[in-house]
């Protein structure tokens with residue numbers, strides 16, 4: 769029986785690092801930002817927020833479990849979210865999984881705490897927003913939704929995470945822009961291209977000053 773408010777010990781974290789990184793031209797998880805790979809940046813941010821972490825990918829260079837997609841085909845990030853739910857369901861005492869994207873190294877350090885605080889019901893999903901935009905890959909998901917998500921993907925594997933959310937009880941949590949010396953950083957800034965990586969390097973420097 770899920771008790772609210774959720775506690776950190778109820779939640780496993782999964783970094784979504786599948787996909788083809790076509791725009792970057794190489795595996796985004798291994799791309800260096802400053803002295804660390806994107807995957808390490810994201811693991812540093814996520815690890816203190818949850819009881820355990822894993823990476824949705826076929827293999828992982830870091831010392832954390834790899835959670836491969838279980839649904840082959842074109843389901844994209846939804847296959848990763850599904851794999852994360854199934855993974856969480858197999859862990860003792862885990863009721864929810866939080867998913868984050870490997871290409872988003874500046875996500876909020878209070879992401880999980882604020883998503884968890886927003887949940888009111890066992891079947892509810894919490895999703896992050898910033899600057900009026902929703903970030904459905906940054907969600908806190910009940911692991912009990914795995915079968916429902918799998919059945920839904922089976923009906924049309926090309927549908928989007930946003931469409932899945934439309935069928936469910938969702939609460940959105942708005943995160944503020946982050947002040948830096950340069951200007952305001954959207955914490956969900958994500959890196960898809962080599963140009964984005966150059967911009968991320970500037971943000972990293974602005975955050976350090």
Ligand SMILES: Nc1nc2c(ncn2[C@@H]2O[C@H](COP(=O)(O)OP(=O)(O)OP(=O)(O)O)[C@@H](O)[C@H]2O)c(=O)[nH]1
Pocket residue numbers: 784785786787788789790791792796824837842843844845846847848849868869870871905960
């Ligand atoms: N498990 C899984 N995750 C995916 C898949 N495609 C994308 N993702 C994840 O979804 C998030 C957003 O990915 P995108 O930037 O849209 O896609 P990408 O494959 O990483 O990059 P592009 O090929 O340049 O579009 C990232 O965290 C990806 O790791 C997929 O087929 N399977």
